[in-house]
Amino acid sequence: MNAPANPSKLIKGATGDWEIVVGMEIHAQVSSHSKLFSGASTDFGGDPNSHVSLVDAAMPGMLPVINEECVKQAVRTGIGLKAQINHRSTFDRKNYFYPDLPQGYQISQFKSPIVGEGVVIVDVTPTEQITVGIERLHLEQDAGKSLHDQSPTDSFVDLNRSGVALMEIVSKPDIRSAEEARAYVTKLRTILRYLGTCDGNMEQGSLRADVNVSVRRPGEGLGTRCEIKNVNSIRFIGQAVDVEARRQIAILEDGGSIDQETRLFDPARGETRSMRSKEEAHDYRYFPDPDLLPLEFDEAFVEELARGLPELPDEKKARFMRDYGIASYDAGVLVAERASADFYEAVATGRDAKMAANWVINELFGRLNKEGFDIAASPVSAAQLGAIVDLISEGVISGKIAKDLFEIVWTEGGDPRALVETRGMKQVTDTGAIEAAVDAIIAANPDKVAQAQAKPTMLGWFVGQVMKQTGGKANPQSVNDVLKSKLGI
């Protein structure tokens, strides 16, 4: 935990450098049809209290019965986090009063969680990779929702979310910057989506983060932390870490001290503020839930789930690097979404894989991002992009023409190979035609010829002239070869 501080991560304060220390508790909604302990639907939205069973409403005499799929999803996630799977875990009650907590307690796993320690490998930049430790993952119930802005005197309570299964994934305090925090959550989200254990939809609250931030002088022990509750976008997570760290540094540099407290991030004002209602010291009186027996399964159960898992991002990335010879960061970009990775593989198979990666990442993803499209909605299919890559490889079109062709396919669609024919985009490889063009240019520019013969870097000027005359369709390699031989350089 006290590894030497990375100088590039430090924040310059008025009185010297500071190191940010971040740990996160991610609440990920388990993908399941019904709730953790009741048969009510988990569908998002719905009229108030329409997805509520008698169990969720804590009617007298109601009892929880665990949903096996939620157990499986937690185990799958544990496998995806390369974590210890605990064959025996227990459910505890966390007791507190709140109108959207109907039982007066939340069923959670306090003492012995279903998943123990694991790791997440995170690419922060093309050149930097970090490992974030996972402390634990446990299953728990979500609470209902209180609406406070419907009336000046009342709050309105809707229990539709009450009892929906959450996985709380607790990281170790291994994160050292806002950028790392964003990259960690992005990677965790990728893993969950690959596994199919959480849809990762942050707008609908399927993934929320409690961000623990503290600062310290490099090399010192951990400082007092503040917990920023319920941050619901990756961008806000980064902003919250930054503004909270700066707030703490300002206090400490003024000679003050940090109060350990719960805070809220206000994106509109770009600040965090104390949650007054949570200031009261809590005494949750955890104890094992007597309505539930210990949650037990054997290794065969875990192995069966492991066998059913898809290739996970880290493995896929390693395979892409190995089989396609592409760089680590590029591979990371390609595997971030399963659909992107599948798209890339369809383009790369049987083709120049590096060129395919270049086209998928730079041209296609660049364009999709710009237009705000998802890969599933891409106007250019993998087959079309593959055909473009083929045309380049075969020397039928140049890279420059290929970009024009991509533009046509993006806007109008069509078979790239046919488009090249009908629109006369084919590259000129006929040396006769190129020789004629070269001859004409040499004849018209004797001074440039002399210059080029003295200084071979002038060759580029001649190439440009030939391309201009051929409408960009001359094969650059052939142009080079012909020029070199005619100019004698």
Add this chain to the structure above:
Amino acid sequence: MTDVTRLTLAEARDALAARKLSAVELTQAHLDAMAKARGLNAYVVETPDQALAMAAASDARIASGAAGPLEGLPLGVKDLYATKGVHTQACSHILDGFKPDYESTVTSHLWRDGAVMLGKLNMDEFAMGSSNETSYYGPVASPWLPAGRDAASAREALAGDKKGLLTPGGSSGGSASAVAAHLCLGATASDTGGSIRQPAAFTGTVGIKPTYGRCSRWGMVAFASSLDQAGPIARTVRDCAIMLRSMAGHDAKDATCIDAPVPDYEASIGASIKGKKIGVPREYRIEGMPAEIEKLWADGVAYLKAAGAEIVDISLPHTRTALPAYYIVAPAEASSNLARYDGVRYGLRVPGKDISSMYENTRRAGFGPEVRRRIMIGAYVLSAGYYDAYYVRAQKIRTLIRQDFEKVYAQGVDAILTPATPSAAFGIGEKGSADPVEMYLNDVFTVTVNMAGLPGIAVPAGLSGDGLPLGLQLIGRPFDEETLFSMASVIEDSAGRMALPQPWW
């Protein structure tokens, strides 16, 4: 026919099957008896219309040959059980006006088998009590009169504060009183620390707390989840066996309910107990035990021996710790189970200046003093800094208590014989007003059974010097209720069926 309410459940069943009696007649007779017995305060709600409709339906099923095992038999239901569309309040003010849209698993089993519901029975609030005095609906009087009490002055007391009359015990006081006064053929009850067996013993009736997990807890208002278990109170061992067969059984809605077939318990009545080994635990011979209880216990030993059982002295060394440990575990679970009564979704709400004071005012007004006390003790023993010293320690002691039983069962003991209560019934208003612990001591013989999750039956075995009923308790192996029924029927036969009081009320 003479007074059909004097029939046992088994006799009434046979009379209905033989068409000597109709379910409507039988039900009407009970409704009439209930109307005359309102002073006992056994029922908090009577459901005559529903009862007669159910009885008529039963008569139709009997006529068509589609009768269930409990067809047409009128029963009372402890107010702890959710009954669809009918008052369900666990006799607490905090559940004011609550009418569930659901039926508890146990009662739905009874209706499935053809039984008829007469109404909801009084009980200690949330089943917390041993005298039925903590009920929001007031105390229940036992049909048994204290020695020397004449009927006229007793009737006067019944109309007033009931002082000077006897409690039927608790928490299933309404169930026990109603069964003993012939206001139903049998009743559902529930037992967390002795709430079936102690009132049964006090009223000369039979009550069985089955093994934890034998009956579903779904739809029973929870007191202490790891201890609560449903069971019947009836006038004979056979009647209890008939009722339990219907009440028990797997329920996918209760994760602690066992998935195992329910035996035909009635077949155990009269089965030989020859060669069975019965343990007599020396730790139950507590200091200051009244001689009449000692004698009752010795008589029980003699009855079982005469029937061919082998009697062995056994030791259950952690017996003494059970009651104090119970008063940590049960309040802890209760403090959490009763957190849902907050004035938001159902029941009483007392306004306050903000949400927190709304909670505090509601719970102050809605819970009686005993319930508030237990909730506070429970919150305390679970709170930061005390959890290990109290709750964890108590759960470790529970393991030791269960191991005590496991050891004697491993040595071949089939069942254990003890007194059911340390005394006969006491008077209303007599106990626990100064020191709550005085009342708690009533459960000293019964609570070990709940702590270990075992089955226990209380069966009347004699009368006290004051002419009040006394009961013996048999404790069995997990899920071996059959042995308990066989042995209890031996005691019942040997001691002679308890002669219950004639109506004076």
Add this chain to the structure above:
Amino acid sequence: MSVDQATVRRIAHLARIAVSPEEVPHLQQELNAILSFVEELSAVDVEGVEPMTSVVPMKMVWRKDAVTDHAGADVVVANAPVSEDNFFVVPKVVE
């Protein structure tokens, strides 16, 4: 162990039960009577003993992941002291 009056008030608040100042001494006495009753447990040797987690040794039953239960919003709020448009209504909660 025994509780003082401040503890009585703290526990009462933890359990969300209003207590009047006059009630506190009486409650303190009652709670201490119960605590002194359970005090004898501290003498029991529990070294190496596992706390009981389930009364009856059995495996917990799991439910299939199916939507089997929807009470209906009208049923859910049917017993509510105050409700509006199928929401439960409570005094305003300040976050």
